[in-house]
Amino acid sequence: MSFVLWKPCYCIGDSKIDNQHRSLVSLLNFLYDRVQAACPKRLIDRVLMELVRYAEEHFQDEEDLMERIGFPELEHHRREHERLLMEVFAFKEKFDHGFATKMELLHFLRDWLINHVIDEDLKIRRYL
Numbered sequence: 001m002s003f004v005l006w007k008p009c010y011c012i013g014d015s016k017i018d019n020q021h022r023s024l025v026s027l028l029n030f031l032y033d034r035v036q037a038a039c040p041k042r043l044i045d046r047v048l049m050e051l052v053r054y055a056e057e058h059f060q061d062e063e064d065l066m067e068r069i070g071f072p073e074l075e076h077h078r079r080e081h082e083r084l085l086m087e088v089f090a091f092k093e094k095f096d097h098g099f100a101t102k103m104e105l106l107h108f109l110r111d112w113l114i115n116h117v118i119d120e121d122l123k124i125r126r127y128l
């Protein structure tokens with residue numbers, strides 16, 4: 001059973017962005033599997049950094065799309081992406097210093113990703 005299930009209702013209607021969202025969910029599930037398998041922290045960190053790097057690239061692609069289609073809330077959405085990146089680095093810091101468990105990290109990442117898709121990314125759908 002996957003830690004995060006991708007639901008068709010999360011799709012915004014752009015195949016590139018939707019595939020990237022699916023890949024982020026897959027990376028999160030891969031991270032969960034590593035945690036379940038009690039992998040050493042350095043291996044957890046490697047997947048975590050891969051996920052963050054992928055998210056950064058994805059945010060840029062999403063912003064490019066919003067620009068192309070003239071999405072009216074682009075600036076707000078851009079700021080949200082900046083906030084998300086600051087948030088994930090702050091949580092990583094907490095995790096690195098032993099102030100958050102691996103499961104807390106996973107729950108944080110799940111909410112971090114899925115809430116953004118639901119609250120912000122889905123607004124793009126009606127402009128496509």
Ligand SMILES: [Fe+2]
Nearest residue numbers: 062116120121
């Ligand atoms: Fe977004």
